[in-house]
Amino acid sequence: MDTQVLINGANAALPAKAAATIAADVIAGCFEMMEGRELDTPKPLAGQTFLVQLGMPSISPADRADMYRTWLLSKGFHNILKGLRTSFEEAYLYVALFQKRRIQGDQFRPFVAATQKKAGGMSFVALVDEVSKHLTAPLAYRHELLSMQKARNRLEHRNGTVSFADATEKNGELLLRYPRLKVFYERAGQEIEVGPGAVVDTGDDRVEVQIFIKRDTYERRFALGEHLILSSAEFIEIAMATCLIADDLVAKMPRMTEPGSEVGSASTQSN
Numbered sequence: 001m002d003t004q005v006l007i008n009g010a011n012a013a014l015p016a017k018a019a020a021t022i023a024a025d026v027i028a029g030c031f032e033m034m035e036g037r038e039l040d041t042p043k044p045l046a047g048q049t050f051l052v053q054l055g056m057p058s059i060s061p062a063d064r065a066d067m068y069r070t071w072l073l074s075k076g077f078h079n080i081l082k083g084l085r086t087s088f089e090e091a092y093l094y095v096a097l098f099q100k101r102r103i104q105g106d107q108f109r110p111f112v113a114a115t116q117k118k119a120g121g122m123s124f125v126a127l128v129d130e131v132s133k134h135l136t137a138p139l140a141y142r143h144e145l146l147s148m149q150k151a152r153n154r155l156e157h158r159n160g161t162v163s164f165a166d167a168t169e170k171n172g173e174l175l176l177r178y179p180r181l182k183v184f185y186e187r188a189g190q191e192i193e194v195g196p197g198a199v200v201d202t203g204d205d206r207v208e209v210q211i212f213i214k215r216d217t218y219e220r221r222f223a224l225g226e227h228l229i230l231s232s233a234e235f236i237e238i239a240m241a242t243c244l245i246a247d248d249l250v251a252k253m254p255r256m257t258e259p260g261s262e263v264g265s266a267s268t269q270s271n
Helices: 009-034 060-099 106-122 124-132 140-157 232-251
Strands: 001-008 102-104 173-186 190-193 213-222 265-268
Touching: 009 060, 009 232, 060 106, 060 124, 060 140, 060 232, 102 106, 124 140, 140 173, 140 232, 173 232, 213 232
Parallel strands: 102 265
Antiparallel strands: 001 265, 173 190, 173 213
16 A cells, blocks of 8 residues: 655755744844944843953944944854755755655655755755756856855854954955845936936836846955945845845755645555
């Protein structure tokens, strides 16, 4: 007797999208609360018995704001890349089951556990490359994904300061690249991007203007020794980029075509 297990490959995108949604919400909220405020040394809380002092030098409100933003960006990038890694681990399991097709019932759970353990033991780059081998087409944003990983490492391990370990360019610069959606109109053959509150100026007498949207690549260079500070708007674009990367991954995962299977299936055979 056969028992069929349906595997929905589209679910692989969910961890990345959930992480991006939460990170974007927290960054936007916290950055907005800090805007225009003088961030002095926090006062003791009501009922607080002890106040830890580490002998650190006093810092200006502006430097404190940068410190807060760097810490928040570090957490935001960590969560986003963690979500992306989980999505690629899910894709790795899906591909393994896709290739297996049939498996003895008592071997199903051990196979899943062993596959998950193997995926969890890989470096992020190795995991991405291993999954890529089994996709129906190359990932559109591999370089952008690894660029975001570099930015995460810089924020987590070097407090946001570019070192040679982070450099992607020969001159020691780090290039941050990520996919984005660009909304624009055309004026004299040029693409004029439209943002919040923008006034459309076509330069002619047109009353109606066609608005276009396309996928674009954002690039920003950080010099050796430069400190990484991003705006809330830039981070939200990175969160959107995370969703684009996850969607691209799912779109290129192999599909099963047997009747009754929407995206994939694996069979377990009972003894």
